[in-house]
Amino acid sequence: MTTQITGIPGIDVPDGRGRTGLDQAGRDLAGNPRVRVRAVELLSCSWYVLLKTTFDYRHADGHWSVEHRESYDRGNGATMLLFDPDRRTVLLTRQFRYPVYVNGHPDGMLLETPGGLLDTDDAETAVRREVEEETGFTIGSIEHVFDVFMSPGSVTECVHFYAAPYQADSRRAVRAGVAEEGEDIEVVELPFDRALAMIRSGEIADAKTIMLLQWAALEGPFRSA
Incomplete structure (x- = not known):
């Protein structure tokens, strides 16, 4: 009998490199009051990690905008x-x-x-x-x-x-x-x-x-x- 793995690799089950919780990256950032992270989407964790982050950003003139960025994490x-x-x-x-x-x-x-x-x-x-x-x-x-x-x-x-x-x-x-x-x-x-x-x-x-x-x-x- 084959056991099926339920869940999403890299999030709630280990990916190929044993990682979980990759969608939490950046959610606890508090060093810049002009940035508020809204959501983090895991796009890929085949070897390195590709994330799409949505955040609120306060510009120099005071207005806020919603921004989207993809970041590639290959380690340091x-x-x-x-x-x-x-x-x-x-x-x-x-x-x-x-x-x-x-x-x-x-x-x-x-x-x-x-x-x-x-x-x-x-x-x-x-x-x-x-x-x-x-x-x-x-x-x-x-x-x-x-x-x-x-x-x-x-x-x-x-x-x-x-x-x-x-x-x-x-x-x-x-x-x-x-x-x-x-x-x-x-x-x-x-x-x-x-x-x-x-x-x-x-x-x-x-x-x-x-x-x-x-x-x-x-x-x-x-x-x-």
Whole structure:
């Protein structure tokens, strides 16, 4: 006899990732008196969470309006710039990113700083894990650079940015990644000046990578004296 599951996944029964109560997100917000959440509709929880929220908003002139927003919750993330200050190099990764491929990138093979989602870890633990998985490097002390909401109009994600030195002789492989997760990652070492030039040429088009490279030039390990 087959037992039928009654209820809505992600709301009153666990979804594929064991989550419930996803339609409660934002209902307890009280930090902004100009915003009153009316309703939250769960549109998708296949892997990440897509919500449609209806709220009242009081404008600067005092009048209220009813607004509707869709927000995509993929969790928060962390990324790290690996640099060698003596050799003036940086370590990046190259991997296929379908969303950029379908949106006009020539081949979808994006050069990026390593990183990933926090999952259940704190930001520093997560970024260490992701860097080791994606590059094969185990790093020592790290520096927190800044935290950024990358696409605040529709995506909830906050990315925590870090930087750390690496030693070239500890490099274990030119390809890395977690095979079980479908990752096929090339490890790419570049002269720092070449990496900056690749921003201007469009060869580096990933936002987090551009931000960390420019930080390194303006305030970080490669700033002018």
